[in-house]
Amino acid sequence: MRLAVTIIFVASIEAFVHHKPLLKNPFNFGLSLSPDGQFDGSKIDTGKWSKIPYNLGDIYISKVQNLSDDFSSSEIKNDLMVQESSGESSYWNRLVGELDCVLFDVICGPDRPPQKQAFLRAGPRPVLHFEPKNTVAAIVTCGGLCPGLNSVIHHLTETLVRNYKAKRVIGIRGGFAGFVDKNLEPIELTLIKVNRLQHQGGTLLGTSRGGFDLDKIIKFLKENEVNQLYVIGGDGTHRAAQKIAAECIAKKLNIAVAGIPKTIDNDVALVDKSFGFETSVETAQDAIDSAVIEASCNIPNGIGIVKLMGRHSGFIAAHATLASGDVDLCLVPEMPLVLDGPKGFLPHLMRRIKEKGYAVLVVAEGAGEDVLGQSMKTDASGNKELPKIAEYIRKSIETYFEDMGMPATCKTIDPSYTIRSVAANPADQMLCMVLAQNAVHAAMAGYTEFTVGMMNSKAVLIPMSLIISTSPRQLNPYGRVLERVLSTTLQPNTLPYRPPKGAINGYKS
Numbered sequence: 001m002r003l004a005v006t007i008i009f010v011a012s013i014e015a016f017v018h019h020k021p022l023l024k025n026p027f028n029f030g031l032s033l034s035p036d037g038q039f040d041g042s043k044i045d046t047g048k049w050s051k052i053p054y055n056l057g058d059i060y061i062s063k064v065q066n067l068s069d070d071f072s073s074s075e076i077k078n079d080l081m082v083q084e085s086s087g088e089s090s091y092w093n094r095l096v097g098e099l100d101c102v103l104f105d106v107i108c109g110p111d112r113p114p115q116k117q118a119f120l121r122a123g124p125r126p127v128l129h130f131e132p133k134n135t136v137a138a139i140v141t142c143g144g145l146c147p148g149l150n151s152v153i154h155h156l157t158e159t160l161v162r163n164y165k166a167k168r169v170i171g172i173r174g175g176f177a178g179f180v181d182k183n184l185e186p187i188e189l190t191l192i193k194v195n196r197l198q199h200q201g202g203t204l205l206g207t208s209r210g211g212f213d214l215d216k217i218i219k220f221l222k223e224n225e226v227n228q229l230y231v232i233g234g235d236g237t238h239r240a241a242q243k244i245a246a247e248c249i250a251k252k253l254n255i256a257v258a259g260i261p262k263t264i265d266n267d268v269a270l271v272d273k274s275f276g277f278e279t280s281v282e283t284a285q286d287a288i289d290s291a292v293i294e295a296s297c298n299i300p301n302g303i304g305i306v307k308l309m310g311r312h313s314g315f316i317a318a319h320a321t322l323a324s325g326d327v328d329l330c331l332v333p334e335m336p337l338v339l340d341g342p343k344g345f346l347p348h349l350m351r352r353i354k355e356k357g358y359a360v361l362v363v364a365e366g367a368g369e370d371v372l373g374q375s376m377k378t379d380a381s382g383n384k385e386l387p388k389i390a391e392y393i394r395k396s397i398e399t400y401f402e403d404m405g406m407p408a409t410c411k412t413i414d415p416s417y418t419i420r421s422v423a424a425n426p427a428d429q430m431l432c433m434v435l436a437q438n439a440v441h442a443a444m445a446g447y448t449e450f451t452v453g454m455m456n457s458k459a460v461l462i463p464m465s466l467i468i469s470t471s472p473r474q475l476n477p478y479g480r481v482l483e484r485v486l487s488t489t490l491q492p493n494t495l496p497y498r499p500p501k502g503a504i505n506g507y508k509s
């Protein structure tokens with residue numbers, strides 16, 4: 001071990017002094033590094049790596065519409081575009097090829113069919129469709145607030161104005177209503193206007209639900225000579241954006257429409273995660289910590305109840321539970337709500353109280369519709385009102401513990417909007433930056449009706465129609481996140497039993 005450390009240290013000094021990457025792998029796994037010092041998977045020492053027959057075959061890349069198929073393009077070479085602040089011409093380090101793609105599923109195994117679907121890799125393209133000096137972009141933020149909205153506005157504007165030298169960037173105020181409402185005058189987005197904007201919660205542009213009027217939006221785009229529209233929002237926003245993109249294509253308008261998936265709920269399908277989700281999970285930790293303190297100090301039988309947002313899905317509740325490690329019960333819409341009996345959550349809480357004196361539970365706001373029923377009331381965007389699950393849970397606990405002769409002290413903590421009104425954390429800032437830059441690269445290259453997202457940690461372009469036909473997504477009820485929740489909280493699994501995958505084929509008994 002000490003020898004290995006010494007070898008790495010000496011090699012590192014050598015690389016540092018001579019400004020060259022570590023060319024030899026000191027552990028000699030039969031892999032070499034490329035001249036750039038990167039892992040080079042093309043050279044394999046077969047003595048050290050097992051070979052399995054695995055026919056990857058053809059790959060199918062999801063088609064993304066490109067305006068250059070119907071309109072003449074500027075044909076400007078992208079590598080001549082970028083100017084360094086010194087005035088020297090510079091270039092993107094890597095231009096993405098037409099067929100560069102990212103596999104949808106990167107997990108393989110002898111029992112699994114080879115994965116064939118892939119998505120176009122995002123990034124600066126060799127040739128631009130739009131001439132920067134004629135590029136007029138508009139940005140709109142829609143739906144609920146989400147950490148990182150200002151960060152995306154900041155990076156979209158910087159990339160358009162600073163890197164591509166676009167003519168104009170217009171900020172549409174108050175969501176889709178801003179295209180229509182004369183009282184919502186658009187904002188000119190300049191470098192000064194967006195300077196340090198990324199550090200603020202909320203959205204500089206404002207947002208709203210409802211107010212979508214396709215004809216008036218198209219009229220606005222035409223009147224203002226907008227040729228790139230960046231729509232930042234969740235699954236509802238994407239349904240609207242897809243309609244705008246389709247209308248532009250139908251009306252033969254040379255306008256690129258790009259979607260950037262935003263939602264703390266993380267319910268936009270196909271992407272690794274939407275921006276803002278991680279910050280919300282992080283912010284929710286404070287609520288869980290408070291619940292632990294309240295529950296453990298209120299003697300006897302303290303129970304802390306934390307209600308977290310998540311309309312259709314339990315992503316925030318499940319991830320906050322796992323990140324905390326202090327939670328005894330997590331209730332999500334993806335699992336049936338069972339109160340009593342062998343799978344009931346009430347006896348489970350009782351067991352936890354007997355074991356450690358207190359208990360903490362996290363409930364997603366969308367849980368329990370199977371018991372409480374669905375409301376017919378909707379908001380301006382058509383989203384259903386949710387039943388009052390936290391109140392119902394609290395009442396059930398108090399009654400159950402009372403009946404068992406062990407009255408419980410329940411403290412409900414509802415961090416509500418506080419988890420989404422904060423600024424993005426560093427991980428979300430990175431995500432916002434990558435998404436915004438890649439949305440601009442793709443729009444400049446003429447792509448339209450696309451959403452930019454991370455897939456297996458790589459930025460890709462996904463057709464909007466595919467996003468909306470698969471969203472909103474939910475946690476996989478038999479997937480690994482919920483499995484982890486069950487194994488951390490020890491709560492009963494209320495889903496119908498299904499033998500674990502791989503129990504028979506993957507492992508010999």
Ligand SMILES: Nc1ncnc2c1ncn2[C@@H]1O[C@H](COP(=O)(O)OP(=O)(O)OP(=O)(O)O)[C@@H](O)[C@H]1O
Nearest residue numbers: 143144209210212233234235236237239240263381
């Ligand atoms: N099917 C649709 N067609 C046209 N417009 C839509 C559609 N669904 C939603 N919209 C519009 O998109 C905007 C945002 O929708 P919504 O309020 O559902 O938020 P969202 O994008 O799903 O984000 P969040 O995750 O915050 O709820 C609203 O202005 C709404 O009117």
Ligand SMILES: O=P(O)(O)OC[C@H]1O[C@](O)(CO)[C@@H](O)[C@@H]1O
Nearest residue numbers: 144263264265309310311379420
């Ligand atoms: O009260 P509002 O602003 O309509 O938003 C509440 C909803 O928005 C979200 O934050 C995002 O969809 C949900 O988690 C929540 O149910």
